[in-house]
Amino acid sequence: MEFPRLVGLIDKLAGEDFQLLAVETSNRAQMARDFAEEVGATWPILVDDSRMSGEKFGIRAVPTNLFIDRAGRIVFSAIGYREGDEVNYEAMIRALLAR
Amino acid sequence: MRWTRWILLPLLAGALAAAGCGRQEAERETAGEQAEQAAERPSDLDAVRAALGISDPAEMEAALAAFLADFPESEYRSYALRRIFAVKRQADAEAALAWARATLAAEPTDGGKGGLHRALFEHARQADDREVALRAARDFHAAGLEAPGDLNAVAWSLVDAPGWDPALGARMALAAVDMAEDDAEKAMILDTAGWGLFKQGRHAEAARALERAVDLSADPDPDTCGHLAAAYEKTGEDEKLLALYRKQLERGMDTAVQSRAETLVTRLGGDAAAFNEELWRVRYARATEAADFTLTGLDGEAVSLSDHTGKVVMINFWHPT
Numbered sequence: 001m002e003f004p005r006l007v008g009l010i011d012k013l014a015g016e017d018f019q020l021l022a023v024e025t026s027n028r029a030q031m032a033r034d035f036a037e038e039v040g041a042t043w044p045i046l047v048d049d050s051r052m053s054g055e056k057f058g059i060r061a062v063p064t065n066l067f068i069d070r071a072g073r074i075v076f077s078a079i080g081y082r083e084g085d086e087v088n089y090e091a092m093i094r095a096l097l098a099r
Numbered sequence: 100m101r102w103t104r105w106i107l108l109p110l111l112a113g114a115l116a117a118a119g120c121g122r123q124e125a126e127r128e129t130a131g132e133q134a135e136q137a138a139e140r141p142s143d144l145d146a147v148r149a150a151l152g153i154s155d156p157a158e159m160e161a162a163l164a165a166f167l168a169d170f171p172e173s174e175y176r177s178y179a180l181r182r183i184f185a186v187k188r189q190a191d192a193e194a195a196l197a198w199a200r201a202t203l204a205a206e207p208t209d210g211g212k213g214g215l216h217r218a219l220f221e222h223a224r225q226a227d228d229r230e231v232a233l234r235a236a237r238d239f240h241a242a243g244l245e246a247p248g249d250l251n252a253v254a255w256s257l258v259d260a261p262g263w264d265p266a267l268g269a270r271m272a273l274a275a276v277d278m279a280e281d282d283a284e285k286a287m288i289l290d291t292a293g294w295g296l297f298k299q300g301r302h303a304e305a306a307r308a309l310e311r312a313v314d315l316s317a318d319p320d321p322d323t324c325g326h327l328a329a330a331y332e333k334t335g336e337d338e339k340l341l342a343l344y345r346k347q348l349e350r351g352m353d354t355a356v357q358s359r360a361e362t363l364v365t366r367l368g369g370d371a372a373a374f375n376e377e378l379w380r381v382r383y384a385r386a387t388e389a390a391d392f393t394l395t396g397l398d399g400e401a402v403s404l405s406d407h408t409g410k411v412v413m414i415n416f417w418h419p420t
Contacts, residue, residue, distance in 0.1 A: 003417055019407045023394065026418035033397050035419040044402050046394035056390040059416045066389070067351075068404075068412040073386040076351045079318060089413065091352045096411045099379075 002063050002081035004039040009086050017070075018093055021046060025053045025062055065089065069096045143173040151182065160186045171207055177214025177249055180206070184218040196222065213239070213246020220253050224260075233264060240271045247278035251288045258295040269295025273308075286315040290323040297326060302333035313343070318350060328359070337367060349381045389414075 003022075010020060020043040024032040029047045036045050053059040057066065067076035067089075076092045078085065146169060150162035163179045170176070180202065187195035196219070203215040216239035223232035236253050244250070250271050257268030272292035279285035293308035309327035313319040324347050331340035344360035347353060361371040389412075393403040404412065 003415075003419075006415060016411075017409070018411045018413070020413050020415060021402065021404070021407075022415045022417060024418055025416050028419065029397060031419040036397060044396045044398075044400075046396050046402055048394060050394075052392050052394065053416050056392055057414075057416070062417050064416045066414045066416075068389045068414070069386070070409050070411060072389050072404075072408060073383070074389050075382050075386045077318070078351045080320075082321065088351065088353050091354055091357075093411055093413060095352060 002085070003035070003041070005086045006043070007040055009089055010043060012090060013093060016093075016097055018097065019043075023048050023053055025059065067092045067096060069099065143170040143175060146170065147173070147175045147179055150179070156186045156189065167211075173208075174210055176206070176208055176211035177217070177246070180211055180214040181218045184215070184222075188222065192222070209244040209246050210249075212242065213244050213249035216242065216244070216246075217249040217253050220256070224256060229263075233267070236264070236267060236271070240267065240274065243274075245278050247275040247280070247284060247288060250275040250278075251284075251291055254288075254295070255291045258291055258298060265295040265298035269299065282315040286312040286320065286323065289315070290320065290326060293323075293330070294326050297330055297333075302330050306330035306334055306336065306339075313346075319346075321347070321353065324356075337363065341367065345378065345381075348378050349385065 006020065006022075022036075022041070022043060022045045024045055024047045027047060027049045032045055032047065057064075061079055063079075063081050065078045066074050067078075069075050075096060078088070078092075143166070146166040147163070150159055150166055153159040153162055160183050163183050166173070166179055167176060173179075184195055184199050187198055199215050199219055199222075203212060203219075206212045206215060216235065220232055220235040220239060223229075223235055236257060239250065239253055254268040254271040254275070257263045257271070258265045269292050272288050272295060276285060276288050276292065279288055289308050289312035293305045293312060296302075296308060297305035306327065309323060309330055312323050313327055324343060328340060328343055331337075331343065341360065341363055344356055344363065347356050348360060361374070364371050364374045389404060391403060391405045393401055395401050404414075
C-alpha cells in the first residue's frame with residue numbers, strides 16, 4: 001500500500017515549501033475518512049465528486065501521482081505504486097524545490 | 100510488472116479487491132470512467148458485483164452460480180468460476196477439483212474455460228505440485244482458447260517464479276499476444292513473453308518482444324523497462340539502452356535508473372552533467388500547466404490547487420480499497 005508511506009514522506013519534507021494534496025477518486029467519503037484516520041493522514045484529502053480527476057488530469061488508474069513545480073507545471077507523473085517508490089517521490093519533490 | 104500485471108475490470112476492481120483477488124496497489128479505475136459506465140452498466144456486471152459483495156461464502160457461491168446460469172455469454176465468467184472454485188476449495192479441495200474438471204467440460208465460453216484452467220494450475224502451484232501444475236499449464240496452452248488474461252496470468256507464473264518453465268510461459272504468452280483486447284493488455288503479454296525469452300538466454304528475441312511492449316505505451320511500465328534494459332545489457336545495444344533510460348527519466352525520477360544512466364553515459368565517453376541538463380530541458384518542454392480545481396476536503400473545507408501557487412505540489416490520486 002502506498003498511502004501509509006506518504007506519512008513518512010510528509011515527515012521528511014516538514015518545513016519545506018511543499019504541499020501534498022490527496023484526491024479520492026471514487027467518491028467514497030466515509031471509506032476515505034476511515035482509512036485516513038487509520039493511517040494518520042495529516043494532509044488534505046479531497047473527494048472528487050465531479051469526475052474532475054479524469055476530465056482535467058486524464059487519470060486512468062490509481063494511484064497516480066503528479067508533481068507540480070512552483071510555476072504550476074506538471075513536470076513528473078508516476079503511475080502505480082511499487083515498493084520503495086516514496087524514495088523517488090522525495091527525489092522528484094526535492095529536485096523541483098531546488099530549481 | 101507488479102502493479103499492472105493484472106488488468107482489473109474498471110468496475111469490478113473495487114469488489115475484487117475487497118474480495119481479496121487481484122492487485123490492490125493500483126486499479127484501472129477512475130472516477131470519470133466509473134460514473135460514465137455506471138449509466139450504461141450491463142446487468143451481468145451488476146449481478147457479478149453484487150455476488151462478490153456477499154460476505155457469507157455459501158451465499159456468495161449461490162449468487163455466482165445464479166449469475167453463471169443467467170449470463171451464458173458474460174465476459175465475467177472467468178472471475179465467477181475462479182471465485183466459486185476458491186470457495187469450494189476452502190471446504191474440500193478434492194471436491195473442488197472434481198467440480199472444476201466437470202465444469203470445464205460443460206463451460207460454453209473460452210473465457211470461462213480459461214478461468215477454470217487457471218484455477219486448476221494455481222491450485223497445483225500453490226500446493227507445490229510441480230508436475231500437476233505444468234500439466235495443467237500445458238493443457239491450457241494446447242486448448243487454444245481465446246482467454247488472453249488468464250493465459251497471461253499462468254504464463255507469468257511460469258516465467259517469473261524461479262525454477263518453473265519460462266519456455267512454456269513464453270510460448271503461452273506469444274500465442275496470446277494477438278488476442279489482447281487493448282494495447283495495455285498487449286504490452287503486459289509481450290512483457291511476459293519477452294521476460295520468458297530472456298530467462299531462456301534468448302536475449303535478442305527478448306529485446307525485440309520487450310521493445311514492442313515499451314513502444315505500445317507513452318508511459319511504459321517500469322518493470323517492462325527494467326526487463327528491456329536487462330536484455331540490452333546482454334545484447335550490448337548501448338545506444339538503445341541509453342535512449343530507454345532517457346525515456347524513463349524524462350517522465351519521472353528513479354534513483355536506481357538515474358545512477359545506471361549516469362554510469363553508462365560516462366562509459367560511453369559522455370558527460371553526466373550535460374546528460375542531466377538535457378533531461379531537464381526535455382522535462383520542461385513536455386510539462387503541461389496544471390488545471391486549477393476546487394474540491395471539498397473530508398473536513399468540509401474547500402481547497403483549490405491555486406491556494407498553493409508558488410509551492411511544489413504533489414497530487415496523489417487514490418481511493419481506499
